[in-house]
Amino acid sequence: MKIAIIGCGNMGMAFARSFLQYDLVKKEDLLLIEKSQERSETLKSAKEGVVVSTINAQIADYELIILSVKPQDFASLKDELTAVIQPQQVVLSIMAGIPMTKIQEMLNHKLVVRAMPNTPAMLGMGITGFTASAEVDAHKLRKVENLINATGRSVYLEDESMIDAVTALSGSGPAYFYYLVKHMIEAGKQMGFDEGMASLLVKQTMLGSYHLINNAEKSLDDLIKAVASKGGTTEAALKTFEESQLPDGLINGILAAERRAKELSK
Incomplete structure (x- = not known):
């Protein structure tokens, strides 16, 4: 599986390292997109994936795109992502406070999974509540769930509004x-x-x-x-x-x- 992570802060890298630890992705199939030059150089030195500083056409080759940026930064990158995203790609958002309908609308893209992890994911001991848009089929959802479980445990929520409760109870x-x-x-x-x-x-x-x-x-x-x-x-x-x-x-x-x-x- 090929995975692109946009935003490589603590949580983005917690996911990346968990995937690598459990051999869910190869380093050469893990695209790390980090706009901070300092952090980008650190990631390159660590050799934990393919590191780039901007969203570009190569992202179209990746099956899963993880949005791990600050919610306030999402609007500034949506145009770049919309220009290259493909209909079959799944977008997994771990951004707080942005509902799936807004992500779908801003990216003009249907396949969206929304998740709320917590910081113990950095040790593989997190708990993540997640839900998915109706367009994400069971096969794709199982793949995403398997990836999330590399960071700890997970619960699937039929009702997206319960993500707010997860945020309050386990996220915080x-x-x-x-x-x-x-x-x-x-x-x-x-x-x-x-x-x-x-x-x-x-x-x-x-x-x-x-x-x-x-x-x-x-x-x-x-x-x-x-x-x-x-x-x-x-x-x-x-x-x-x-x-x-x-x-x-x-x-x-x-x-x-x-x-x-x-x-x-x-």
């Missing part, structure tokens, strides 16, 4: 965990640990808790109860979280992210 989700970890580390420092020790305690606790969530045949409430003895230290912390309205704040924050995603999609 890593930042919520970082936020929680940051403040747990700060609490550790206030209790007398240096930052390194506090960081180790918190990060290893999160890692172990993740594995318990995934492997224990218990609900989250049961897992909480297993730690929170009546009248104990954990219960004291959880009671304070409730009194501080932490649960409502967390849920409301995620719902605010969804509302913002919907606004950006208009």
Whole structure:
């Protein structure tokens, strides 16, 4: 399979490296289009694909075109892409906030898949929600899904509007965990640990808790109860979280992210 990636920042290269790692594409069949001269030179030195700085006629030879540019940069490249894109090519957009109908209209092209990955894709541990225009047949969609799964796991969404919910829950989700970890580390420092020790305690606790969530045949409430003895230290912390309205704040924050995603999609 021949794949062209337009925009080779962190996410674009996360996809590229995952494809190479799992032998889903050969380096000579991977076209990396990066307008930044500095980044383009770095990519050439890394020899991870064929590197060019502009969209040109050679893109017509590629089965899949991945749009990994900032949403605000899409309008400036659409004319170049429209001039060379072929009807049978599939466009996979990982741009935030641009619906498939707008991409189809701007490129005058029907075969569009829209996806929302998250940053753990850079380690092959991401989760991506994706959907496709009606014109993308099952065979082409399976190929795209197989590629996406190289970056972690994926969920197919029948309703494109749910991409906004994916954006809020898992797309932005890593930042919520970082936020929680940051403040747990700060609490550790206030209790007398240096930052390194506090960081180790918190990060290893999160890692172990993740594995318990995934492997224990218990609900989250049961897992909480297993730690929170009546009248104990954990219960004291959880009671304070409730009194501080932490649960409502967390849920409301995620719902605010969804509302913002919907606004950006208009």
